[in-house]
Amino acid sequence: MDSPWYINELHIALRLSLAVLLGGLIGFEREQSNHAAGLRTHIMVCLGSCLLMLLSIYGFADFVNEYNVRVDPARLAAAVITGIGFLGAGTILHTGKAITGLTTASSIWVVSAIGLGVGAGFYFASALGTFMVLFVLWGMDKIEKRYVNGKRERIVIIVADDRPKLLQPVHELLLRQGVKIRKMAVRDDSASHEPSRLVIEAQVTLPKHVQEVPLLEELRKLDGVHAGSVE
Structure with missing residues (x-):
């Protein structure tokens, strides 16, 4: 990939597959905890974010050299971050005694960021972020139940x-x-x-x-x- 505006089919498949894997890891944890947004939801969010990031960077490469055309590779990424809030809001429930679903909503938001990172080729940060999210969702949950959430x-x-x-x-x-x-x-x-x-x-x-x-x-x-x- 000598040109920053070109990506071949192999790398497209690699990035989309990695997005499915990383999003699936976080979604599997949410599925095991019986949350509204589980395995398939997180995979779809991560995959969709990755695809939009690929489109944002490489989808308009044919117009880069056109007169008076400025290509912004982050334009669609910004729209994803804004739009994902509507999906996250759907997982937040007010039951009358408490508000639930905030952690799942935040995990959807982070998964979209991971998908954008994979789509941009930011592999290390995306993978590291995935394992950090898993630690927060699983490891910190154990710590909270043992030492913090007594009430x-x-x-x-x-x-x-x-x-x-x-x-x-x-x-x-x-x-x-x-x-x-x-x-x-x-x-x-x-x-x-x-x-x-x-x-x-x-x-x-x-x-x-x-x-x-x-x-x-x-x-x-x-x-x-x-x-x-x-x-």
């Missing part, structure tokens, strides 16, 4: 009798367990045939030592409590 955001839902001072024992039990109550709401149980039933919904932060099943068992022992769940 978990959950929603505790309790179905209980409509009776005076019902909330006090529930509140005391949660405090004894070290559970931090962020928000609590009480409403009538419209799904029940019993008119004297209430639904207590509490947004809580569970400490590391508190597990959902034992907590539910303790709540079920309270007088007047009929059912419970943790989401």
